[in-house]
Amino acid sequence: MTFITEKGERLGYTKARKEKTKEAETMSAINLNQNNFHHEVMNSDKPVLLDFWAPWCGPCRRVVPIVEEIAQERSDIKVGKINIEDEQALAREFRVMSIPTLLVLEHGEIVARTMGAQPKEQLLELNETMNEPDFWNDLERSTSVTKKARIIEGKLEN
Numbered sequence: 306m307t308f309i310t311e312k313g314e315r316l317g318y319t320k321a322r323k324e325k326t327k328e329a330e331t332m333s334a335i336n337l338n339q340n341n342f343h344h345e346v347m348n349s350d351k352p353v354l355l356d357f358w359a360p361w362c363g364p365c366r367r368v369v370p371i372v373e374e375i376a377q378e379r380s381d382i383k384v385g386k387i388n389i390e391d392e393q394a395l396a397r398e399f400r401v402m403s404i405p406t407l408l409v410l411e412h413g414e415i416v417a418r419t420m421g422a423q424p425k426e427q428l429l430e431l432n433e434t435m436n437e438p439d440f441w442n443d444l445e446r447s448t449s450v451t452k453k454a455r456i457i458e459g460k461l462e463n
Contacts, residue, residue, distance in 0.1 A: 333373060333376050333377065334356070334372050334373055334376040334384040334385060334386045335383070335384065335385045335386070336385075336386055336388070337355070337385040337386065337387045337392070337395070338387075338391065338392055338395075339392065339394060339395065342387075342395060345383070345385060346383075346385060346410060346413070347410075347413040348413075349383050349410075351381060351382060351383045352381075352382050352383070352409055352410065352411045352416070353382070353383045353384070353385060353409070353410045353411075354372070354375065354382055354383070354384045354385070354407060354408075354409055354428065354431070355385050355386075355387060355399075355407065355408045355409075355410065356368060356369075356372045356384070356385070356386045356387065356405060356406075356407050357387050357389050357395075357396055357399070357401045357404055357405060357406040357407070357408075358386060358387070358388060358389065358404055358405050359388060359389050359390050359404055360388070360390070362404050362405065364404070364405055364421060364422040365404055365405045365422075367422045368405045368407070368422050368423070369386075371423075371424070371425045371428060372384060372386065372407075372428075374425065375425065375428060375429065379429075389401060389404060399415070402420075403420050403421075404420075405420070405421065405422060406418065406419070406420045407419050407420075407423070407428060407431070409431045417431035418431075419431060
């Protein structure tokens with residue numbers, strides 16, 4: 306049996322199944338845990354959007370489809386989900402005090418953080434905001450040097 310891909314390539318059943326599996330892996334958010342966190346997040350060459358959530362959390366359930374949509378649409382961003390009930394150590398490490406908490410990490414460093422259910426546009430702007438000159442100018446006017454250093458290091462808590 307032969308399958309034809311969207312690109313017009315002919316594939317046998319086994320190879321077509323592998324391609325479909327690979328495609329599905331890149332199109333959805335990754336469930337992260339202590340075992341795969343370092344490999345998937347800390348070693349990532351892309352910015353990583355992390356969603357800290359819990360199954361019983363109403364606002365978290367509203368964010369899930371948005372996070373999945375971002376994962377499917379944006380190949381330049383790696384998207385991961387961390388269930389805080391199963392991964393309490395990771396939640397503590399990132400000082401997650403309320404959920405949903407969403408973080409953006411670049412090269413293993415926190416560059417942005419937000420809490421609560423947010424619209425898709427705001428989640429996508431998390432990373433871009435840090436790169437805008439107005440962000441740093443506003444920060445200069447309103448923030449102490451110590452607090453600014455903590456923001457740059459990714460250690461500021463909301």
